[in-house]
Amino acid sequence: MSRSVLVTGGNRGIGLAIARAFADGGDKVAITYRSGEPPEELTALGVLGVKCDITDPEQVESAYKEVEASHGPVQVLVANAGITRDQLLLRMSEEDFEAVLQTNLTGTFRTVKRACRGMLRARSGRIVLISSVVGLSGAAGQANYAASKAGLVGFARSLARELGSRNITVNVITPGFVDTAMTQVVGEERKAEILRQVPLGRYAQPEEVADAVRFLASDQATYITGAVVPVDGGLGM
Numbered sequence: 001m002s003r004s005v006l007v008t009g010g011n012r013g014i015g016l017a018i019a020r021a022f023a024d025g026g027d028k029v030a031i032t033y034r035s036g037e038p039p040e041e042l043t044a045l046g047v048l049g050v051k052c053d054i055t056d057p058e059q060v061e062s063a064y065k066e067v068e069a070s071h072g073p074v075q076v077l078v079a080n081a082g083i084t085r086d087q088l089l090l091r092m093s094e095e096d097f098e099a100v101l102q103t104n105l106t107g108t109f110r111t112v113k114r115a116c117r118g119m120l121r122a123r124s125g126r127i128v129l130i131s132s133v134v135g136l137s138g139a140a141g142q143a144n145y146a147a148s149k150a151g152l153v154g155f156a157r158s159l160a161r162e163l164g165s166r167n168i169t170v171n172v173i174t175p176g177f178v179d180t181a182m183t184q185v186v187g188e189e190r191k192a193e194i195l196r197q198v199p200l201g202r203y204a205q206p207e208e209v210a211d212a213v214r215f216l217a218s219d220q221a222t223y224i225t226g227a228v229v230p231v232d233g234g235l236g237m
């Protein structure tokens with residue numbers, strides 16, 4: 001059965017791989033992207049691209065209206081959009097802190113809340129949040145990012161309790177280091193140091209995160225909710 005799937009931040013990196021995986025599986029997929037244009041490969045797959053900054057409530061509302069008009073109410077939401085603004089604590093401005101919280105946590109709250117309108121009506125839905133291993137372990141220079149990603153875990157587990165009786169599952173994936181633009185800023189020396197701590201000895205490919213997302217949204221995962229699923233090569237254990 002073809003479902004209406006929305007992936008936030010689906011124009012590149014992990015979100016792009018997730019959108020591609022659902023589209024390949026025959027679902028009706030929409031992505032949001034903050035700037036530029038949606039990638040041609042997704043347009044060719046019939047994926048709907050909607051420009052939307054999740055920090056702006058009006059843009060989120062109009063994005064949902066566009067997706068609903070084209071694909072019907074969202075049945076699977078993948079809240080993937082996120083940013084980093086790394087800085088050691090004493091150099092971290094309130095603005096650096098707030099910007100990351102506003103996107104990663106409040107933006108996700110806003111996106112999930114809007115999706116739940118239709119899911120509650122349908123008494124069915126799948127929500128997958130993309131957190132990070134850093135939300136569980138912390139990371140020097142990423143206090144803002146870690147706080148936002150840890151916040152997603154409490155947020156998801158609360159919603160899993162709140163929405164379970166309506167057959168809506170809410171799960172979290174905590175990727176380790178994934179080969180995307182976000183990690184390309186890491187220097188070679190630091191990368192080698194990171195890889196020494198990863199039992200599988202390499203970065204993940206975005207498609208490996210997408211596989212876990214698709215599983216959590218599939219008929220093979222009907223009894224899984226409130227779970228925090230690591231896709232981290234063993235880094236976080």
Ligand code: NAD
Pocket residue numbers: 008009010011012013014015032033034035052053054055080081082083103107130131132133174175176177178179180181182183
């Ligand atoms: P990326 O920077 O390549 O992509 C981030 C996406 O989020 C982009 O599509 C961007 O447009 C979107 N986005 C950012 N701010 C937005 C806003 N205000 N409104 C709408 N969209 C916005 O990063 P990525 O590596 O693909 O990361 C995707 C997710 O996975 C993020 O939440 C990130 O924190 C998480 N993650 C990444 C890694 C990694 O190693 N790359 C590890 C753990 C978790």
